[in-house]
Amino acid sequence: MINLTINGLAVSVEKGSTVLEAAQFLGFPIPTLCHHEGLTPYGACRLCVVEIGEGPGARLVSSCTYPAEEGLKVRTASERVVRARKMIIELLLASCPQSKVIQDLASAHGVRTQRFRQEYEDCILCGLCVRMCSEQMMAGAIGFRGRGTERSIGTPFDVQSDVCRFCGGCMHICPACQLRCTYNQPEKAICNACANLAPPCIEKEQYGDMMCYMNPCVACEIK
């Protein structure tokens, strides 16, 4: 067992646990976007940062990937953490304002202004779908490509993947609703899974052979 303190409370966790798991065990809320219990931690969205260490050596780390270490002192809501978190949400809001998940996050953290140039992107590259595809669905049909501003998610060479089983797991887990929003542009959807399923909503007559797995169906909500 490993002993550490979080916000002043001592806690013992199994070796191999992450700081996020330890904090959740104690009930401290830490917002996450790219984290999912059933998938390996990735540390892409940085929303779960917490402050560790003390004095000038104190620094922020992503709690979902940082292993619980003996004697570690963690603060989950210090001023520095809150400031960073708000800026991250502001950045998210500037890129993906249409995502319900991000709107809720902004609301919950009191982020009411967004000062950057407004973008309307449909992916925050959290990688949940990639991990879902390879770890849970054992397919590995999609992955990251490119780096920096060119980074994107897709199949190799944008060719429909042979190993994709159209399970829709990627759509199910997406927090920024990329796939929800591309329902009527089948050529833009990553795996075209939706094109093989039956439609639940009447508006999509022209795509009579499509269905959206979302609950609630955001496509229908947006209109």
Next chain:
Amino acid sequence: MEKFNSINGLQEFRSRLLAQFDPRVPTLVISAGTCGQASGANAVIRAAKRVLLRKGPACGVRLRVTGCHGFCAMEPSVLLEPRRTFYPKVGPDDIAAIIDAAERGDIVESLLFVDPQTGARIEKQDDMPFFKGQARTIIGRNEKIDPIRIRDYILNDGYLALTRALGEQNSGSIVEEVTASGLRGRGGAGFPTGRKWGLFAAQRNVSGKYLICNADEGDPGAYMDRSVLEGNPHSIIEGMTVGAFATGATEGIIYIRTEYPLAIKHLRIALEQAREMGLLGENILGTGFSFDISIVKGAGAFVCGEETALIRSIEGHMGEPRQRPPFPIVKGLYGKPTMINNVETWANIPIIVSTGARQFAERGTEGNSGTKIFSLVGKIRNTGLVEVPMGMTINQVVRDIGGGAPGKRKIKAVQTGGPAGGCIPVSKFDLPISYESLKAAGSIMGSGGMIVMDDSTCMIDVARYFMAFLKDESCGKCFTCRKGTQRLHELLEDIILGRGTPEHLTLLEELGQTVRDTTMCALGQSAANPVLSTLRYFREEYERHINDKRCDAFVCKQLTGAPCQAACPVDTEPWRYVALVEKGDYEGAYRVIRSANTFPAVSARVCDRKCESRCSLGAGGGEAVAIRALKRFVTDRVDPSVYRPEPAQDKGRKVAVIGAGPAGMTAAHQLSLLGYRITVFEAENISGGMLTCSLPAYRLPRDIVEKEIESLMNKNISIEYGRALGKDVTIQSLMSQGFEAVFLAIGAHESLRLGLENEDVEGIFPSIEFLKDFNMRGKELARGHVGIIGGGNSAVDAARIALRQKDVTGVTLFYRRTRDEMPAHEEEIEAALEEGVRIETLVSPIKVHAGEGRLAGIECVKNRLGGIDASGRSTPVPIPGREFKVDLDTLIVAIGERPGSGPLASMGLEVDKGGRVKADRKTLETSMKGVFAGGDLVTGPNTVIDAVASGKNAALVIDRFLSGRPLVEPAKPKLPSVYIEPAVFEESEEAPPRAVPASLPPSERVMNLREVESALTEDQARMESRRCLRCDLEFTMEQPAEKTAGAAIGGVRHD
């Protein structure tokens, strides 16, 4: 190649090589790294081989082709061993002469390096300023070794460290040796290497351990690793083998950029040779120890220099960093313990192990031992690889070794540590270089890139460049790094495009801090450094971009427009009148000039031509358009009556202007046009201020000034002569007479004093007094041998005026720096020399000798140039023992002037130590309400055109003040707005050289005051105007509708 089965075998081989080697044989060493080859080393090598072949075996000269020697600015260079003669920039045609001379035991004098400071030729490499201050323990070995010949390496103590290590019973002692040396990771982070080795050696009971050499050198402008790999690949192999023996590693990998083909080739050859000789692979030197190295080529992602990303890249995955812990030392490549060191770190290992830790630690400072290689690039004279002991100051590296900035430019900052590093301003150049000091200054050591920047570098542009690099090279995994760098870049772009607001700065800082705090790897954590460090040291530059919409480096196009226009203090549009001259519309040209400048004919003669110094034609390596000469052509031809603005209706409000110089008369004129009633109070009996009392008539004829001032007069202006401020009028008395505002422009008329004993004896004159007495009263104060102290325009004026006085036998000017630093206009200095003035540079007066109450002479001391001071120029440092005496009959002190502001202080105005009235830079407000000040009174001695600009501004501000509007209005960039058809050129037409106006020959001008320079002829002027590149067209031509991105700040409020 023979294979050695024992340590002794190798040592015997080395002794054999040593016995065969004759160090006295002259050898041409040709520097042929990638950089050398790019500048033509291959042709030199071919030429050398041809000559040697022709001479046959009887020729006693040998040839050695090696890696880079480091002095890039002088490539291709040839070093002649054993004399160590250095030949810079050798061409294939020079080689025969060099070989012939070498055969005779001689050198070719004419091909030697010329020291730009002294002009003397320097023969030996080790005497050259670039090499003298260095400690070239690593890079210096390059010149001894042909990288594809292992014998060369063995001959130069190669693999000595390996034999020593293998001879040790206990491998732990090697780790102790490295620990004792104090070596720290040269990749940039500075982690103690010995500690890393200790931790790695402690990883036991595992089935495999990896050593990696990180040769993924990706910083723009940094190439020391490449030079080591190309020039001395065996040192890396030896270092890694020793490291493997010491820590029990089983396999080594060199991760190198594909962009380094020569380094890869040399490494491959070296690995092959080492294996063949039994120095690598199974059972090394028969000791039973096995270790092999393979090469992995990186695909050029910057982030793969980060160790966890590098490991993933080797494994065949995408180069993406991961969370540490676990550290690679515990869990690295393929999950096995892995130790990664930088190329330079590995190159240090053989030196430490063969010569001992103690000797290594003697170099450098406590905690920062050894040497570090920097690649010194950018706006610096001696670009190249520089290896210096740690703890050397930046000043020593940039100034002494780098030779300072080329030309008259001033060094502003140095950027260290690559894209993720930071900028260190010149005020911090006395910082000793160490990992900690650079970090504290907001930068990092990084791999050792050092980019020097001068005043033609815009720091915002620099920050933007690095952010553009980082936003493309961020792996993109961490949201804050990917999006953060992109947003930072966007914000900087906004500022550069003139859309910046103060909020941009807040946002830059907040976001920069978040990026630094919340990202996973070192790349992200330091990605905001370019922004944060420039914001820390160059905030004023940011504010200037945002508030004044100006880029003082003339880099940001949207803030600069046409450089000539942006450079002009009075906002003249030089491109416009130059274009009109080309069309033959001289009156139109005059109107363009006069509408911006109240003193066109005066400026046409004495303006310091900021426009020409910024002309794109000049900046591109050619000669600037002769803008002032064209202005002279126009003003000589066109009568001022073509531009006569009518004053607006009298508002019945009174403004007082003190001083009828260029600033005062400009303000009076501009205000009168707005309908104010102006009274100008002038202390002398003649108007013109400095124009008449200080400027010599041969530069500026008196009638020109009179005519110009006459044309500025109208019914709203009256001048009262002989009314001095403080004596005849006071601010209070003016206010009580109903003047609603007062503009003070009394200039700077008090000469500074040397502060030496005997300064008040007869025969010594302050320059202003000397010039005034001559210009206004015709008194000739100088006689005999005249000395002038100073290097500015008034010093040169005084010298040339003295030469025109009848009792003068000779004139000598003494200046404390070199001629390059003299602030006077180059052509004035030139003219003075032509007329017979002697100029002594690097001289300071230290004593005044007097006899019978009269000047007898002065004692001077010779100076040398020292470090760069806060003004960006080199400080003169007296050389002890180099004092000398000069006999003089007259001494004129022209080391600067200060305003005679004594009476102002007593009237209640705030005045600073230099006698300058404290006034707001933009609003010209002084500490008293309604009183404004401008011109030299505020700035100290300055140019005519700046005084005119100040007068123009004063009129604007006073008008706003009197009509109750805010004094400052939001700035807008000054961009060209009028389209003028460009000239048509014949395809075959060759660009003519810059037009030079005719001038009187020196013999005809010395004894009189006739104007020296005449105007261009019409043909000359028309030709000259065609040379203009018309930078304005970029802004005035009809552009196809371009999709421009919106402002980076815009955002949405969600409440």
